Amino acid sequence: MSNYDQLISHYQTINHFNHAQSMLGWDAAANMPTGGSDARSQAMAELSVHVHRLSTQPQLGEWFNNAENELLNAEQTPLITEKKASLREMKRQWQQATLVPEDLVQAQSIAGSKCEHAWRSQRQENDWTGFEKNWKDVVALSREEAAIRGEALGLTAYDAMLDKFEPGTTTASLDTLFSDVKTWLPELIEKALAKQQSESIIMPSGTYPTAAQKSLGLEIMKLLKFDFDHGRLDQSVHPFCGGVPSDVRITTRYDESDFVQALMGIVHETGHARYEQGLPKAFAGLPVGEARSMGIHESQSLFFEMQIGRSKDFITHLSRLSADAFNAYKDPVFTEENLYKLYTRVDKGFIRVDADELTYPAHVIMRYEIERDLINGVIEHTDVPEIWDEKMKASLGITTKGNYKNGCMQDIHWTDGSFGYFPSYTLGAMYAAQYKATMTNTVNIEAAIQSGDLSPIFQWLNDNIWSQASLHTTDELVKRVTGEVLNAEHFRKHLEARYL
């Protein structure tokens, strides 16, 4: 067997253990009673250790060297391009697993768990002083990680952290993209608010039974052609998309006094799910057959949520299906006009996860700027609350002075050291808008949504994004699909068209 084939077989083995890990994680969130958590945590930790051991086996370095030569000597053989991409992605995962020394990983895991666990109550109590003591270690260890990764990859500290979630994305490119957004976003928000001020809107005030919301969710998933032979919908406290490509498990959370969030949440997770379901079978179980990045994943969920879900045409379907589901044909909450207002309402608030489409980028950009400077050592962790307050005042005109729990302590990401993740959300929104702009050249999107048969849209996404998995780098992918590198122009036009 060639070393290339040995690598293929090795990564398929790893994938089988990841399958188990992924399903246990889904089950823990969707089914597991509290009393099961100790044994489950132990089992999942054991699987992690095993996957880490497999991912860092000493012979891999030699296999990668040999496999690269094997492919160099096989230029004329079938599928050589795909094989090279496959090798590149296996090597990437191997590097990610081996770059950071195990004792640092261990220390990070301990410090991160401690900080996150304490944060759950400290946030409630607005206890910055308590939080800061734990967070200090998390930040220090993340800086250490960033330095090691940066050294090995020839990247700056923060770019090395970005590389974990968005391979190829740099501070330079994000600075360009986000400073562009900052030139027009504040004014756009003000204009949208001014426009919406005069509108009247009817808020949901009834009771929306979980069973009816779930049936409605399943109807929407059918409209979005979720493949129920390869996935299912369940409930969990924090909605997510889990499982494996051949069996995607999405979850949502129901609030019986308001259907708005759960419903659009299902649209969002269905976008993630269809990406997974559309990944190429030929590369199933291999790194090259996995989703390209966090940002591209989010581009698909946000394409479903923002480009399809909150469009007027789609909301016509939502209006009809909701009225059916809640047996509320005369309820003015469910008219097309009112639902559209509900789903496009702009509001300057403290909390990112509650933010609307228009203010969301402001939340993300300030987090990006802070974590970039924090990891690069430009600021210290104790500076964060003050900088947060300044940025909130500058971007959304609200202060968080002394309000840590609705300020810099609101998100889970930083508590366990997931620095470099936040930009993915807004990158996803930008990719989605850029894809939409290209799609418009060949697909009559409005007509497809109006007809209720959205296949042409999904076919385009499948051909251009889903089926391409990780065969190309992120930059190559967006250039192949849209003919240009990622830029904020399409995003701006999309927002202006919707909110002005």
Next chain:
Amino acid sequence: MSNYDQLISHYQTINHFNHAQSMLGWDAAANMPTGGSDARSQAMAELSVHVHRLSTQPQLGEWFNNAENELLNAEQTPLITEKKASLREMKRQWQQATLVPEDLVQAQSIAGSKCEHAWRSQRQENDWTGFEKNWKDVVALSREEAAIRGEALGLTAYDAMLDKFEPGTTTASLDTLFSDVKTWLPELIEKALAKQQSESIIMPSGTYPTAAQKSLGLEIMKLLKFDFDHGRLDQSVHPFCGGVPSDVRITTRYDESDFVQALMGIVHETGHARYEQGLPKAFAGLPVGEARSMGIHESQSLFFEMQIGRSKDFITHLSRLSADAFNAYKDPVFTEENLYKLYTRVDKGFIRVDADELTYPAHVIMRYEIERDLINGVIEHTDVPEIWDEKMKASLGITTKGNYKNGCMQDIHWTDGSFGYFPSYTLGAMYAAQYKATMTNTVNIEAAIQSGDLSPIFQWLNDNIWSQASLHTTDELVKRVTGEVLNAEHFRKHLEARYL
């Protein structure tokens, strides 16, 4: 670290992978869409291979030798008895894993899968000739396995197969027990049938919605003190009890035209579940902390089903709770008298899984006699249909001549070579009756059931059976608990009291 401690740590590691395997198996039966099965099978096969590798690691033999000496030199230390039992059970699992050469295990797995898969349609088509061709290999390989196990353990061929499911049980003891049963069972069946002939019974004829049956099932589980913090109830095609002791997953199947089976099925599986939930936390994840045997497991489910569930006092609760659940207070189906008749009806039928409490042992004993002679080489696999017909005529007075699908082709067990399993069912029923007889000395069982607080019963089972896990051999366990070895006397008395 001592070799004993190394073994403890090693078996805990194995347990974590078994946790994953168990949950993936439950999920495949309870949740997984069809399209997920290929990837799931691959993941589960990988976990099996890994567990097998861990269970047969070369250094284990030396560790076991050294650990035995370590414990011999530690006679005066705390918990030495438990440690010896723990070592005995780890060693037992090691022997079970290593006794049979891997190429034989592999050949059995292939032949078993092939035979079982083909059987699913061959049974429908009554195709003995087709089945016999595949089964021939399964039988030959099982005989080979039995010879190897027997040689290593100093047992006869069939006793070596019994040892897999009922360690310590022998043909000699089963011959004694079952020939006793055969002296009184046929007459008892005839008398019960004669008695029931004059009774009138009202069969369920309504519609019993799944949701209502599930709520009722959950109520019954509460009455039986199922710990919902460590388990849950779901649906699957074949009801079973899975998961892990800290998170037991039981399933049932609902038939909307008949509540009878699902309801008692839940009682049965709750018995299995409470045994698992009651296993000692101190030995969690170790072989000595696992259920003693298939027969003892079945003794707990059958204690719940036969000794509690079908008692007149318990059926009073079922009557009340079912009338509540189906909102059917005036329906004569749900009177205590009628429900009791439904749950104690005797009927001589072809099919074991549909058999009542009284005829069930006849089905098991004939299977035992046939598989014993088949594995010992006394009969050939081609003799089975004729012998089956003779035994059915002798025990239940019905012929299966030419009726293979309702005769020797009805069960899945033999198709994949699970010889030695059948006796567990009737051993379980006998253990349950014998435990009940002892429990009566110190617990007022009728009063406990009548009061609706069954705790005294469960406390007894917990103290005597559940908390004892595999600390004692099966024979020691039953002698400690009941003061005598297993015998058929209590089973006979129980059946006579209920059916005469």
